[in-house]
Amino acid sequence: MVVCEVVRLRNASPCTFEIQAEDIFHSSPTIGGLPVKEEYFEVPPGFDAEADGLVVPWFLTSIDGLVIREAESGCILRCSAGPKVDNSNNSDWLQLHCLDWDPVNEESWLELGQRHFIGAIGHSVQLQLTFRQPRLLCPGMPPGTSLGHGAKDVPTDQRQQTQSVQGPMEASTLATWLSFASEVESAPACTVFLNVYDLAPVTSVVNSFLCNTMVKTFGAFHATIEIYGQEWGFYRQADPEQCGVCRSLQPRQHPIHVYRQSVNLGQTRLTDREGV
Structure with missing residues (x-):
């Protein structure tokens, strides 16, 4: 459920x-x-x-x-x-x-x-x-x-x-x-969210059994940070010289990871311009 x-x-x-x-x-x-x-x-x-x-x-x-x-x-x-x-x-x-x-x-x-x-x-x-x-x-x-x-x-x-x-x-x-x-x-734009993803579609069911609101053990997850309508995450790059930090203008969407939930981390005092 x-x-x-x-x-x-x-x-x-x-x-x-x-x-x-x-x-x-x-x-x-x-x-x-x-x-x-x-x-x-x-x-x-x-x-x-x-x-x-x-x-x-x-x-x-x-x-x-x-x-x-x-x-x-x-x-x-x-x-x-x-x-x-x-x-x-x-x-x-x-x-x-x-x-x-x-x-x-x-x-x-x-x-x-x-x-x-x-x-x-x-x-x-x-x-x-x-x-x-x-x-x-x-x-x-x-x-x-x-x-x-x-x-x-x-x-x-x-x-x-x-x-x-x-x-x-x-x-x-x-x-x-x-x-x-x-x-x-509904939250103000300055709210910071930790977006949690299932690592892949095949892990969604397993994660649901092992980590939910009743049972909290472990699971295979990926996480990003969302602020001011943008999402920041780390992804492995083919070029080892690249830092791996990526920005997405479509938060909570990913072609591989499956979005699970967002955790409210509070609000930032920085403006959108200051944050960038």
């Missing part, structure tokens, strides 16, 4: 959300460097923090899923990872469900990637979860009608009015407030 991890939480909305983390295979998460001690932890407006160990659980092993609750209305949305019912390409998806586990907003489910051989624990997908208030399509629309993830935030002076128009929140409406995106794509 593909292990789905939320590595950053942001709340750009005027509402407060509460999250319950539940996964029997992983340790309790830390948010902003602090361990989560309560059943739910709070994500108030303006919240922006790193998360560690916050896993969206596999649907077959989860009782509650990753639970997201809007504090004022008490509306609940469950998140889990797994294949779709009509899955034909062996992919895992980040799924959204209501309190009774009925599917919600299936058109917005995020494809995480293909599972490895016989469903073995595979690579990790690191995501950023951002809460944003969706805009109404136009004045007079029915309560709860809103735009999807691509909508811009409502201006500050209209937030209270929009909130009152929406009325009691339902799971399908709450789902439109959530935006899951790749951490690499």
